[in-house]
Amino acid sequence: MSHPSPTILRRIQLLDSAARDRCLEALHNRALSTRTAGDIIGAEIGSAPSSSTIHRLRLRIDTGDLSVPRPAPAVVPDRRHHSLHRSVRGLRILTLDIETKPALSYHFGMWDQNIGLNQVVEHGDVLSVGYKWLGSPVEHIAVWDEGGYEGMIRTVHDLLSEADVVVTYNGISFDEKKLNWSFAKLGLGRPAPYRSVDLLRVVRKHFAPDSRKLDHVAAELVGARKLVTGGFDLWRGAMDGDPRARARMIRYCKQDVCLTEKLYLRLLAWLPAGASLPQIGGTDGCPNCGEPKLRATPKTTSTTAATYTLMSCGRCGSWVRSTRNIHRTTARIA
Numbered sequence: 191m192s193h194p195s196p197t198i199l200r201r202i203q204l205l206d207s208a209a210r211d212r213c214l215e216a217l218h219n220r221a222l223s224t225r226t227a228g229d230i231i232g233a234e235i236g237s238a239p240s241s242s243t244i245h246r247l248r249l250r251i252d253t254g255d256l257s258v259p260r261p262a263p264a265v266v267p268d269r270r271h272h273s274l275h276r277s278v279r280g281l282r283i284l285t286l287d288i289e290t291k292p293a294l295s296y297h298f299g300m301w302d303q304n305i306g307l308n309q310v311v312e313h314g315d316v317l318s319v320g321y322k323w324l325g326s327p328v329e330h331i332a333v334w335d336e337g338g339y340e341g342m343i344r345t346v347h348d349l350l351s352e353a354d355v356v357v358t359y360n361g362i363s364f365d366e367k368k369l370n371w372s373f374a375k376l377g378l379g380r381p382a383p384y385r386s387v388d389l390l391r392v393v394r395k396h397f398a399p400d401s402r403k404l405d406h407v408a409a410e411l412v413g414a415r416k417l418v419t420g421g422f423d424l425w426r427g428a429m430d431g432d433p434r435a436r437a438r439m440i441r442y443c444k445q446d447v448c449l450t451e452k453l454y455l456r457l458l459a460w461l462p463a464g465a466s467l468p469q470i471g472g473t474d475g476c477p478n479c480g481e482p483k484l485r486a487t488p489k490t491t492s493t494t495a496a497t498y499t500l501m502s503c504g505r506c507g508s509w510v511r512s513t514r515n516i517h518r519t520t521a522r523i524a
């Protein structure tokens with residue numbers, strides 16, 4: 191704005207910066223008609239400039255004589271998914287989500303029922319399981335597949351036994367326990383141990399979103415949402431053998447698995463200690479992604495007895511404590 195010669199421009203110049211920016215943007219933005227630009231400027235300076243004045247001002251903007259304020263860059267959320275270092279990519283990381291079928295019961299009323307065990311005709315159980323090995327396509331298995339219920343449960347038992355890490359959303363309280371119950375009922379014994387990463391617990395511990403439902407958390411953090419189920423009709427259709435309902439349920443379940451895996455890779459820096467990938471894989475590096483090169487930081491972290499150097503992981507953003515302590519106190523509270 192080197193030549194504020196026209197009266198109108200001088201008046202614009204006298205405005206506070208926010209109002210001035212609005213005026214210049216209105217001039218610059220060709221999506222606005224001359225009249226609308228004039229109305230916006232007029233609202234700021236008290237009277238709308240003529241269309242010929244606006245035309246001249248726009249020409250000066252085009253030639254660079256008037257500088258239009260650059261809008262501040264929009265805050266684009268960083269939804270980058272982190273990746274694991276190749277040294278731990280050989281680990282078997284299984285993301286899993288189950289769908290369950292409801293119990294079937296006799297009941298006299300419809301509202302606020304308290305149903306006794308002797309009224310239950312058929313108990314609820316696992317209906318289908320979506321799963322994905324990290325680095326492989328998402329898969330699905332259901333009671334209506336070949337092998338039926340028992341085949342499905344045996345397959346999942348094998349999957350869990352093969353896994354080093356099992357990633358779920360609310361799986362520690364729900365999916366894993368439902369599956370364990372099925373294993374026990376079929377006399378399959380306990381699957382080989384694996385480390386559980388329950389992302390709902392991670393969200394509960396570190397964040398306070400408006401909702402902790404997977405749909406909301408995934409929308410905010412990885413920019414993807416759950417599919418719409420259509421409610422109970424979908425379950426009814428899938429159980430009654432409707433091929434369209436079954437296909438839709440499979441898509442829905444697979445989408446949940448994919449969201450959960452994306453969320454896992456997004457939340458690596460927030461994972462609790464206890465599922466250290468390099469430890470499982472017999473390597474060394476960042477516990478959450480396996481990156482071997484960690485950056486020393488000037489910060490330290492202390493327990494009651496010792497002080498350690500803090501390091502950070504440039505791959506996933508985890509904070510990692512060095513194993514070497516740099517100061518040890520001898521005095522303790524009695």
Ligand SMILES: [Zn+2]
Nearest residue numbers: 476479503506
């Ligand atoms: Zn890392």
